[in-house]
Amino acid sequence: MSGQIWAVVQQKDGRLQRAGRETVAAAQALARxxxxxxxxxxxxDGVAGAGSELAGMAxxxxxxxxxxxxxxxxxxxxxxxxxxLIRAGAxxxxxxxxxxxxxxxxxxxxxxxxxxLLPEALGFQKVDGELRWTRPVLGGKLHAQVRTVGEGPVxxxxxxxxxxxxxxQAGSAPVEQVAAALDGVDLQREVLGIESAAEGTVDxxxxxxxxxxxxGIGGQEKLGPVEELTRLLGAELxxxxxxxxxxxxxxxxxxxxSGQTVAPKLYLALGISGAxxxxxxxxxxxxxxxxxxxxxxxxxxxxxxxxxxxxHEVVPALNQALQQRAAG
Amino acid sequence: MKIAVCVKQVPDAEARLRxxxxxxxxxxxxxxxxxxxxxxxxxxxxxxIAERTGGEVIAFCLGxxxxxxAVRKVLALGAARAVxxxxxxxxGGDALATGRALAAAIxxxxxxxxxxxxxSTDLGFAAxxxxxxxxxxxxxxxxxVGVELAEDRKSVRVTREMESGMNESxxxxxxxVLQVQGxxxxxxxxxxxxxxxxxxxxxxxxAAGDLGIDPSRLGRAGSRLETVxxxxxxxxxxxxxxxxxxxxxxxxxxTKLEQEAKVLR
Ligand SMILES: Cc1cc2nc3c(=O)[nH]c(=O)nc-3n(C[C@H](O)[C@H](O)[C@H](O)COP(=O)(O)OP(=O)(O)OC[C@H]3O[C@@H](n4cnc5c(N)ncnc54)[C@H](O)[C@@H]3O)c2cc1C
Numbered sequence: 001m002s003g004q005i006w007a008v009v010q011q012k013d014g015r016l017q018r019a020g021r022e023t024v025a026a027a028q029a030l031a032r033x034x035x036x037x038x039x040x041x042x043x044x045d046g047v048a049g050a051g052s053e054l055a056g057m058a059x060x061x062x063x064x065x066x067x068x069x070x071x072x073x074x075x076x077x078x079x080x081x082x083x084x085l086i087r088a089g090a091x092x093x094x095x096x097x098x099x100x101x102x103x104x105x106x107x108x109x110x111x112x113x114x115x116x117l118l119p120e121a122l123g124f125q126k127v128d129g130e131l132r133w134t135r136p137v138l139g140g141k142l143h144a145q146v147r148t149v150g151e152g153p154v155x156x157x158x159x160x161x162x163x164x165x166x167x168x169q170a171g172s173a174p175v176e177q178v179a180a181a182l183d184g185v186d187l188q189r190e191v192l193g194i195e196s197a198a199e200g201t202v203d204x205x206x207x208x209x210x211x212x213x214x215x216g217i218g219g220q221e222k223l224g225p226v227e228e229l230t231r232l233l234g235a236e237l238x239x240x241x242x243x244x245x246x247x248x249x250x251x252x253x254x255x256x257x258s259g260q261t262v263a264p265k266l267y268l269a270l271g272i273s274g275a276x277x278x279x280x281x282x283x284x285x286x287x288x289x290x291x292x293x294x295x296x297x298x299x300x301x302x303x304x305x306x307x308x309x310x311x312h313e314v315v316p317a318l319n320q321a322l323q324q325r326a327a328g
Numbered sequence: 329m330k331i332a333v334c335v336k337q338v339p340d341a342e343a344r345l346r347x348x349x350x351x352x353x354x355x356x357x358x359x360x361x362x363x364x365x366x367x368x369x370x371x372x373x374x375x376x377i378a379e380r381t382g383g384e385v386i387a388f389c390l391g392x393x394x395x396x397x398a399v400r401k402v403l404a405l406g407a408a409r410a411v412x413x414x415x416x417x418x419x420g421g422d423a424l425a426t427g428r429a430l431a432a433a434i435x436x437x438x439x440x441x442x443x444x445x446x447x448s449t450d451l452g453f454a455a456x457x458x459x460x461x462x463x464x465x466x467x468x469x470x471x472x473v474g475v476e477l478a479e480d481r482k483s484v485r486v487t488r489e490m491e492s493g494m495n496e497s498x499x500x501x502x503x504x505v506l507q508v509q510g511x512x513x514x515x516x517x518x519x520x521x522x523x524x525x526x527x528x529x530x531x532x533x534x535a536a537g538d539l540g541i542d543p544s545r546l547g548r549a550g551s552r553l554e555t556v557x558x559x560x561x562x563x564x565x566x567x568x569x570x571x572x573x574x575x576x577x578x579x580x581x582x583t584k585l586e587q588e589a590k591v592l593r
Pocket of ligand 1: 139213214215216217239240241242243254255256257258259270271272273274275276277278281291292293294297309310311312341342446447471
């Protein structure tokens with residue numbers, strides 16, 4: 001029998017979150033595929049609640065690592081808690097949600113354990129008896145099939161939504177408390193506080209219509225027609241990250257994993273390629289209309305309607321059609 | 329302060345991608361390669377810190393020969409010199425193998441701070457900087473959007489991006505590795521003078537054998553990941569294309585907005 005599959009489950013305030021359930025669902029699926037068992041690990045300060053939630057899932061075991069020094073996330077604390085556990089348990093794969101927290105410490109955990117590291121997996125399948133993972137490359141324009149080679153565990157982080165949380169199989173699992181030797185450990189980071197990233201307070205989440213602009217706009221001076229369109233539609237203007245990073249629009253208008261998550265009735269994506277970090281912020285929209293000059297842009301994979309063309313031609317024409325309609 | 333900045337050369341975001349004959353990667357012929365987006369912010373941050381502290385910036389790059397152009401660009405922007413690792417035995421690695429090699433090259437230089445971009449836009453492991461930190465035994469921070477050097481230069485106050493528009497601030501002891509996120513500054517453009525000066529700046533080529541690492545731990549040989557193939561993503565649902573000239577497209581869109589989305593009054 002191959003080694004076990006572990007799910008290291010992210011929690012917030014002692015409760016499981018969707019990302020955590022997705023990790024368990026993935027571990028259960030992979031254990032079935034490989035004919036082995038799945039174990040969940042949760043760590044933090046005051047996570048007994050998360051532990052008992054996990055106890056109601058079809059798992060071979062639940063390990064709960066409690067320590068007052070695991071209250072606020074630090075790479076040093078998480079490394080010191082997880083490395084000895086994984087070393088002793090020698091699982092074949094350890095699954096995590098691909099979040100800003102795990103991206104921060106997984107490379108170091110892999111390095112310390114001399115484990116493999118496979119970031120941002122979208123799924124797995126067996127090809128000729130061998131496990132292959134899919135992950136996005138080149139901004140999601142292509143998907144790569146990857147296999148792992150060599151000895152020792154592989155740490156895999158799973159892209160959000162890759163394994164639906166509602167696929168978790170219920171069951172009952174024994175819970176084990178695991179002690180972590182964290183006294184005197186260098187946490188590597190003294191957390192001082194958490195604050196909002198944007199200065200303003202534009203709330204995009206209430207908008208019925210959002211016009212999102214991407215790097216394809218080509219410059220701040222070219223925003224005029226898009227702003228006009230926004231007015232004509234009574235919409236809010238939003239932006240992808242490069243537009244904000246370049247200073248063309250303020251941070252408070254950024255949609256995506258680092259910005260706001262929106263679900264308007266209509267999202268117009270203009271010159272946005274559709275990287276996952278943008279999609280997570282708007283894929284819940286009712287209708288998505290994408291205008292992009294590249295027919296293979298990933299945004300078209302989630303769009304309802306697609307226009308392959310230059311936004312600098314389409315937007316003025318749309319403005320004119322809307323004005324005519326209003327006048328007529 | 330002596331600052332290392334690690335850079336990678338990647339396909340331009342606008343590049344039309346074709347899959348290579350063996351299916352395992354893209355056809356590089358005809359593709360424009362550029363400095364990785366977040367690396368441009370890391371370079372700017374490094375230059376600013378060096379200017380404030382009267383130090384120097386050394387660029388480190390691991391990549392094929394074509395990446396020498398990206399190295400020159402960093403020199404043109406103001407780095408004092410560069411270390412280039414282009415030997416085929418060093419290429420094709422995962423983040424662990426690549427980070428291992430870069431860390432060894434950086435260790436040999438003895439620097440106070442290492443900056444990298446937060447992620448490459450091609451492979452996107454977002455891990456190389458943290459691996460470098462692990463190899464050097466230094467602290468690190470990923471997704472840095474603010475750096476404030478303490479007066480005694482023994483630590484930095486770092487602002488890190490979190491999900492959903494929040495930032496975390498923390499204090500990190502130096503030396504450290506900081507993985508810089510886009511938007512932290514406004515990267516400068518290379519001046520003509522800078523471009524001319526770059527031609528005389530040193531690019532030191534470091535070979536795999538110089539690193540003091542078992543060759544089986546480097547490059548493709550040292551990688552735990554192997555790309556079997558790349559393909560266009562398959563999508564669950566099919567987009568409906570709206571075709572025609574701009575006026576026809578606009579008319580069709582107005583109908584959709586009016587009758588389906590019901591967002592026009
Ligand atoms: C940790 C992390 C967090 C991130 N957080 C976010 C986030 O919160 N939000 C976010 O958006 N991104 C985020 N990103 C960045 C993300 O990965 C992408 O880089 C970004 O979304 C790309 O923005 P874009 O589509 O505008 O630009 P590009 O990918 O450069 O796409 C521009 C598009 O415009 C098209 N185009 C060009 N000219 C025209 C024209 N004249 N007419 C029509 N189309 C045209 C091109 O074909 C291309 O598809 C994050 C990245 C990381 C690593």
